[in-house]
Amino acid sequence: MKQEIKNHFINGPISSDFIADAIKKHQVNTAIGAFDIFLGQVRQDEIDGKVVTGIEFSAYEEMANKELIKLKEESLEKFDLIEAHIYHSLGSIPTGEVCFFVFTSSGHRPAAFAATQHMVNEIKKRVPIFGKEMLEDNTHEWKVNR
Amino acid sequence: MKQEIKNHFINGPISSDFIADAIKKHQVNTAIGAFDIFLGQVRQDEIDGKVVTGIEFSAYEEMANKELIKLKEESLEKFDLIEAHIYHSLGSIPTGEVCFFVFTSSGHRPAAFAATQHMVNEIKKRVPIFGKEMLEDNTHEWKVNR
């Protein structure tokens, strides 16, 4: 069931229908006992007293896709996973919208839990995605993962 | 945003539309930066060479609902959560269908990750839910969490 999706990027917010379809599509495998799904949502933070209205994401897409495929393959090998999927938004994502979706499945729960966390943490560190935090006064700040 | 849902039980499988609706409904909170969602699915295991065709769940509902509310309140306090929801199926759930849905949200990812795992593990230990594994030859085995 190792499935390679070359394009991990979605223009605009990730809808709950997209998430539901992903679940439905991968549910057919009766060896699966556990799914762990992480969703990242754009938070209405304040930066120097100014409210964030959204994030504009861009990526070095060719490199990011390669890195994401490598990370999925690593994770499928390292953990006892059945499937692993990653999607990230590009373009303007308003606060309150989902911009990041990581989805793993396994026979038993520990593998899915461990793999989703590993993948989320590694993506933040390793994958060339850039984010411009748009502020209420039409200025912006470049987001930096820590 | 502490929201009390008294009835955690759903008759039959938990559909991907139900899951999508739950995400959609709780997305409006712009303090949320992370969701972690666990889904438990009925696995097509073999027991003594016989294939499992489904699980029939029952519960001591009044006690289970109390225990689930207690667990959510504990988790909201222990972790830095914004929301926590738990749903479990009752009745006959065929293999390949979702029977268990735990959903947490938080500002930052570590809280949601830790809380979902904690809740899943505690539910298995603490909540009076019973499962009859239906086998292909119309016999059954009573499921025991380990």
Added chain:
Amino acid sequence: MEINIKFFGKLAELTGENELTLEVPDETGIKELEGRFTEQYATWNLQTYLVAVNQNITEQQALKNGDEVAFLPPFAGG
């Protein structure tokens, strides 16, 4: 006094009952109920279970009029 008994899962299957209301002597505790079920239901004494009184798991023995006593086989949720 009157005690409401609930059986779940494998124990409901074994006893053929989900619920019973028993009229018992005032000094009856959990042990006396278990003795009664061991006589009444074959293999009762081989079963693994927890006991909840009024929806709280307890190892306490004493009962009072109107108590709800549930016999809970191993949990299988999740």
Added chain:
Amino acid sequence: MEINIKFFGKLAELTGENELTLEVPDETGIKELEGRFTEQYATWNLQTYLVAVNQNITEQQALKNGDEVAFLPPFAGG
């Protein structure tokens, strides 16, 4: 030789460019490109970035004809 340069995020903003193709002397390495950008773009030398050559992050300096050199500011995915 010809080098393809890519700028992302804050560096694309700073330089006003997403992509450049530069014709450079054969011995040109990353250091020479950085020297050039420091002269050309105000505050370049204050920026934090990683360098990827042909889509692999590297600290190697040497370049060859046709290389794709990307300047990557801090990541913000997730």
